[in-house]
Amino acid sequence: MSYDAKDLLSRRNEIMKKSVGIDYDNFENDGIGFDYDKMMNASGYTLADVRTIQQHSMVGNTPLIELENLTRYARKFAKAGFGARIFLKDEAANLSGSFKARRAAVSIHKAKELGYKGVVAATSGNYGAAIAALAAKAGLKCIIVQECFDSNNVAQPEILEKARACEAYGAEVLQLSVGPELFYTFLNVLDETGYFNASLYSPYGIMGIETLGYEIVDEMRHKVNKDPDVVICTNAGGGNLTGTARGVKKAGASETLIYGASVDLQGLHMASDNDFNRKSFTTGHTGFGMPFATNPDRSDVPRSAARPMRYMDKYFTVNQGSVFFITEALTVLEGLERGPAGNTSLAVAFKIAQTMREDETIVVQETEYTGAGKHHQPQLSFAKRNGINLHFGNPFSEKPGKDIVFPESANDIAIKDVDLDRIRLSYIKRFKDNNLTDSDKAFLMVELRVSEEKIDALLRQTQ
Amino acid sequence: MLVDKGKYVRIRKHILPPEQRASNIPEDTKKVPLKMWIKGRLVEEAELFEEAEIITATGRRVKGVLKEVEPKHKHSFGDFVEEILRMREIILAEMWGDEQ
Numbered sequence: 001m002s003y004d005a006k007d008l009l010s011r012r013n014e015i016m017k018k019s020v021g022i023d024y025d026n027f028e029n030d031g032i033g034f035d036y037d038k039m040m041n042a043s044g045y046t047l048a049d050v051r052t053i054q055q056h057s058m059v060g061n062t063p064l065i066e067l068e069n070l071t072r073y074a075r076k077f078a079k080a081g082f083g084a085r086i087f088l089k090d091e092a093a094n095l096s097g098s099f100k101a102r103r104a105a106v107s108i109h110k111a112k113e114l115g116y117k118g119v120v121a122a123t124s125g126n127y128g129a130a131i132a133a134l135a136a137k138a139g140l141k142c143i144i145v146q147e148c149f150d151s152n153n154v155a156q157p158e159i160l161e162k163a164r165a166c167e168a169y170g171a172e173v174l175q176l177s178v179g180p181e182l183f184y185t186f187l188n189v190l191d192e193t194g195y196f197n198a199s200l201y202s203p204y205g206i207m208g209i210e211t212l213g214y215e216i217v218d219e220m221r222h223k224v225n226k227d228p229d230v231v232i233c234t235n236a237g238g239g240n241l242t243g244t245a246r247g248v249k250k251a252g253a254s255e256t257l258i259y260g261a262s263v264d265l266q267g268l269h270m271a272s273d274n275d276f277n278r279k280s281f282t283t284g285h286t287g288f289g290m291p292f293a294t295n296p297d298r299s300d301v302p303r304s305a306a307r308p309m310r311y312m313d314k315y316f317t318v319n320q321g322s323v324f325f326i327t328e329a330l331t332v333l334e335g336l337e338r339g340p341a342g343n344t345s346l347a348v349a350f351k352i353a354q355t356m357r358e359d360e361t362i363v364v365q366e367t368e369y370t371g372a373g374k375h376h377q378p379q380l381s382f383a384k385r386n387g388i389n390l391h392f393g394n395p396f397s398e399k400p401g402k403d404i405v406f407p408e409s410a411n412d413i414a415i416k417d418v419d420l421d422r423i424r425l426s427y428i429k430r431f432k433d434n435n436l437t438d439s440d441k442a443f444l445m446v447e448l449r450v451s452e453e454k455i456d457a458l459l460r461q462t463q
Numbered sequence: 464m465l466v467d468k469g470k471y472v473r474i475r476k477h478i479l480p481p482e483q484r485a486s487n488i489p490e491d492t493k494k495v496p497l498k499m500w501i502k503g504r505l506v507e508e509a510e511l512f513e514e515a516e517i518i519t520a521t522g523r524r525v526k527g528v529l530k531e532v533e534p535k536h537k538h539s540f541g542d543f544v545e546e547i548l549r550m551r552e553i554i555l556a557e558m559w560g561d562e563q
Contacts, residue, residue, distance in 0.1 A: 073558050118521060141521040151495035160538040167502070172520035175500040176478070179492050181485050185478060185499065193521070273492040328550045333558055373538035381541030390546050406550055410557060 008187050016301060019190045019197035021114045024302040032431060033443025034303050036310075043203045045106070047250055051211050053109045057134055059101045060211050062093040064219040064363070069333040070346075074353045077411040084229065084356035086349055087363045089216055092338055096133040096165070097126065097369030099240065102208040103200060104130035108138050110204050111196035117141060118195035122186045122300055124148060124159045125283045126368055131198050132169035142171040143195065145186045149177045150276045157373035157382050158282050158341075165371075178276045183300065201299035201306050206243045213247020216363050217256070227253040230352065230362040234344040235260035235315070236288035238296060238308035244365050245311035257313040261348040262289035263341070264317040264416070265400045278401040280320050280383045284341040289315075294426040309427065309448050315418040316348045319398040321406040322413040323347045327376045329410065340376045342368035351415045380404070424448045425458055432462040464511040466532050473502045473534040474517055474527030501525055502534060 008015075017023055027039040045053075054060040067086045075083030091099035104127065111119050118141030121131045128144040135142035144166045149155045155175070163173045174189070176182050190197055199205055213231065220228045231248055233241040245258040263285040268275040270287040279285070293315070296304040326347040327340045346364045353362050372378065384390060389403040395414035398405040407413050427448060434440070436459070444455050466472065479497040503517030506524065515529040 069558065073554075076557065143521055149498070149500070151498075155538075157538045157541070160536065164536050164538070167520075170520060172501070172503075172523070177495070177498040179484065179488060179497050181479055181488075181497050192523070269489050271492055272489040273495055274489075324547075325550050325554075328547060329554045332551055332554055372536075372540055375540060377544055377547060378539060378541030380544045380547065384542070384544070390544075392546070392549070406546060409553065 008184060008191065011191075012187060013302065015187055015191050016197065019120070019195065020199060020202055020301060021110065021196070022202065027303060029439060029443065031437050031440040031443070032434060033440060036307065039303060040203050040207070040305060043110070043207060045207060047210055047214060047247070050106055050207050054102060054105045054208070054211060057101070057105050057137060058095040059105045060094070061215065063090045064088070064216060064223070065090060066223070067334055070329060070350065071353065073329065073333060073410060074350050075358070078354035081358055082354060082356065083358055084353040084360040084362045085224070086353050087220070087228070087361060088346065088367060089212065089363065089365045090336070091212070091342070091366040092369045096130045098130065098342070099209065099212055099366045100125070100127040100130035101134065102212055103127065103205040103239065104134045104198065104208070106204040106208040107131070107196070107198040107202065108134040108140065111140060111198065112138050114196065116196035118143065118193060119198040120145065120186065120189050120193065120195045121198040121200070122182060123200065125162060127200055128162050128171070129165035129169070132166040132171035135171065136169045141195065142169070143174065143189055143193065144171050145174045145182060145189065146176065147178060147182050148175040151177055151273050154277055156277060156282050157378045161371050161373035178271065178273045180271050186300065197300070199299070199301045200237060200239055201301050201304040203305045206239050206246070206305040209240060209243020210247035210250060212365060213244040214251045216244075216365060217248055217251035217253040220361065220363065224361055227256050228363045229356065229360040230257045230259055231365055232259040232261055232345040232349050232352070232362060233365050234284040234342060235262050235308060236283045236285065236292070237299065237306055238292045238304070239306035240366065241308045242306045242311055258311050259348070259352070260289070260308060260312045260315040261345040262286045262317050263323055263344050264319050267399065268401045275401055277386050278388060280379050280388070280404060281323070281341050284344040286317055290423070293423050295430070307447065309420075309423065310446065312420065315420060315423070316352070317416045317418060318344060318347045319395045319405060319414050320400065321395050321398055321404045322415070324376050324380065324404070325407050325410065325413060326350055336367070337370050339368035339370045339374050340379060342366050347413055348415050350410065351413055421458070424450065425461055428455070428458045429462050432459065466505060466509055466511060466529060468505050468508045470505050471502065471533055472505055472515070472517060472529055473500055473531040474515055474525065475500050475530045476525065476527035500530070501527070
């Protein structure tokens with residue numbers, strides 16, 4: 001029997017309903033859409049509840065700091081009067097070392113409330129450590145399913161570090177070789193154990209981040225007496241951006257722009273065994289950012305609560321070499337040694353700030369911890385061992401999987417402005433043969449943040 | 464090598480042989496099996512590289528080939544990387560110039 005025909009996959013919806021404690025059918029509309037607000041409100045938690053849950057677990061209320069040296073550095077390359085003040089939310093200060101603890105805190109609280117004995121999460125990233133740490137505190141058993149090795153049994157050092165952290169918190173870690181069939185193992189474990197699916201994409205996983213956006217606005221009002229002009233989020237599955245944007249809005253900062261940023265890994269196939277160890281970022285990259293923006297419901301729940309296109313004002317990509325450069329700058333100019341992937345939005349902010357006025361502000365909304373394996377030195381050392389050519393030059397010429405190009409000056413940090421209409425077109429393409437009703441179109445207008453005329457124009461383009 | 468019952472070990476299990484892999488994945492991935500590694504305590508004594516059963520951290524029993532006894536973490540801060548030093552020198556020179 002082939003993977004596609006497995007009985008388990010046919011029971012996917014039933015297993016999900018049992019393991020997330022949510023009946024997603026309650027939110028489905030006739031046609032293609034669903035009621036997103038109803039789904040988000042059905043959890044019964046308010047933002048104040050989430051804050052209380054998080055504070056109980058040493059999550060949230062992280063320091064928001066002004067990066068005075070990086071701002072000064074950026075201004076060296078800006079026109080007179082330009083160079084916005086750059087702020088950074090030091091999310092590494094959360095329990096387990098990243099903003100992912102915010103998401104985990106709500107999921108774990110819900111799992112405990114619903115009486116589950118344990119939790120399962122499919123993640124190779126910081127979320128695993130976050131779930132493991134909070135499960136430990138809640139007295140719940142924990143299984144983390146990671147994509148970790150290629151077929152030669154070589155693992156990404158960053159993922160090995162996450163496995164170590166999960167084990168340190170008492171979790172069981174299943175480490176898999178490359179491939180999307182990881183989902184099969186994940187379903188199997190959920191089915192066998194009856195544990196809670198601590199999905200990154202459940203409403204709980206997103207509500208947990210709303211506090212981050214809320215805190216940023218609150219703290220900026222105290223620090224600079226106004227709302228931030230831009231908040232920039234590293235974007236992969238879309239949850240970080242979605243939750244932050246929702247929190248910013250809940251704080252009443254209606255003028256604040258929300259930007260997304262991803263490392264450009266164009267050309268590398270995420271399910272390719274050969275490509276797996278030829279990338280130097282395991283998250284925060286376009287390999288997740290693009291497909292999840294184009295189709296959020298490709299996640300491990302029937303309807304993802306992470307819907308970045310509803311909130312994103314602009315989306316930028318940046319090359320790997322530029323993110324490593326800004327990671328080094330953060331270390332030696334601000335005394336902050338933080339993991340590279342979380343600095344993706346910082347690299348973009350450094351350039352964007354130069355196009356903004358001096359009295360404006362841009363907030364980079366996360367950092368992550370560093371450790372063995374999870375630091376720019378082991379990651380670049382690993383790249384070299386895998387035959388990636390490291391050199392200085394024009395970062396725009398970087399070919400992911402072949403080389404990493406570092407800028408010869410901070411002025412050369414390379415960012416690209418992504419055409420959001422291209423993403424919208426890809427999103428809408430899969431409905432090109434549907435006979436869309438008015439309510440379908442109304443859903444698409446909210447989902448893609450465009451007018452009805454624009455939806456019609458995009459639909460015409462798909463024909 | 465015979466490994467004692469109760470030892471903390473790592474096993475490897477094949478989840479899918481190449482011919483059963485998903486149809487929508489790249490050719491290079493389709494050519495290789497999907498494998499899984501997992502750690503736990505040995506249920507009974509077993510030979511290294513032979514079939515063995517473990518009890519995991521959550522109390523599950525899992526069978527696979529015994530690959531490693533008392534597995535250690537091998538990841539590190541990596542080798543010296545010349546390019547990082549050069550970036551540092553660029554950053555400090557552009558930022559502080561002669562100030563420092």
